[in-house]
Amino acid sequence: MQPVRSANDWWREAAAEDGLKWLDFRVAKDDDLATLSKNAVLEFERGKQLTGMPTGPELSLLEVGCGGGRMTWVLADAFGQVVAADISDAYIKLAEQYCKKPNVIFRTISGNDLDALRDRVYDVVFSYEVFHHLERHVLERYVSDIHGLLRQGGTFVLELNTTPMRLLTRISIIFRYALHLAGKRHWRGWPTSPYFARIPYSAETIHGILTRAGFQVQKVLQPGKPQTWFVATTSAPSPPS
Numbered sequence: 001m002q003p004v005r006s007a008n009d010w011w012r013e014a015a016a017e018d019g020l021k022w023l024d025f026r027v028a029k030d031d032d033l034a035t036l037s038k039n040a041v042l043e044f045e046r047g048k049q050l051t052g053m054p055t056g057p058e059l060s061l062l063e064v065g066c067g068g069g070r071m072t073w074v075l076a077d078a079f080g081q082v083v084a085a086d087i088s089d090a091y092i093k094l095a096e097q098y099c100k101k102p103n104v105i106f107r108t109i110s111g112n113d114l115d116a117l118r119d120r121v122y123d124v125v126f127s128y129e130v131f132h133h134l135e136r137h138v139l140e141r142y143v144s145d146i147h148g149l150l151r152q153g154g155t156f157v158l159e160l161n162t163t164p165m166r167l168l169t170r171i172s173i174i175f176r177y178a179l180h181l182a183g184k185r186h187w188r189g190w191p192t193s194p195y196f197a198r199i200p201y202s203a204e205t206i207h208g209i210l211t212r213a214g215f216q217v218q219k220v221l222q223p224g225k226p227q228t229w230f231v232a233t234t235s236a237p238s239p240p241s
Contacts (some may be wrong), residue, residue: 058080062146068095079124131206132160
């Protein structure tokens with residue numbers, strides 16, 4: 001077996017082989033459609049109440065890292081137009097089967113940037129359970145690209161895990177990577193690839209990346225927790241003189 005090549009390659013292969021299984025810890029591999037839908041509604045409503053994110057039929061939204069379309073299904077009811085993007089063709093195919101709503105467009109992106117989405121602008125950009133898997137240079141590029149994809153006064157709502165990584169967890173990651181290099185793809189039911197493990201970004205690090213990209217960070221909610229939410233906005237247009 002060839003060792004891991006890149007995060008993009010791993011997620012594409014994982015999607016093709018395991019479907020929804022590795023998307024996030026709230027999805028079990030044997031969950032049915034009703035369970036997935038119910039969980040997605042609860043998670044979106046919780047996030048909306050925390051962040052105060054704008055919604056409405058007059059607004060367009062970009063979802064970065066849609067996976068199998070679980071959250072897309074809910075977002076479609078909260079916005080007039082939704083573009084949902086992922087790096088995996090396999091996830092996009094799953095999402096198209098799961099979320100058959102007329103106001104949703106699914107797009108495949110490279111995993112290095114968001115250049116494929118520059119044909120339109122958005123009122124809101126949303127990402128859930130994705131950015132803690134991105135390598136630093138990709139995360140920074142995504143944030144910069146998102147700033148350019150939003151209208152003036154647009155909103156970026158980002159959720160990721162900023163829990164500090166314990167020493168025992170770090171040791172476990174090293175051990176799993178050794179197994180990965182030895183050709184063992186799973187251990188105790190979980191992937192050994194280092195690209196499955198989250199990257200331990202702090203809330204302060206994400207705040208700095210957002211600020212350097214030109215965002216005004218409005219809220220940082222639950223820093224240092226498994227679900228940390230950021231609300232950032234682009235500069236609103238100047239009033240006429």
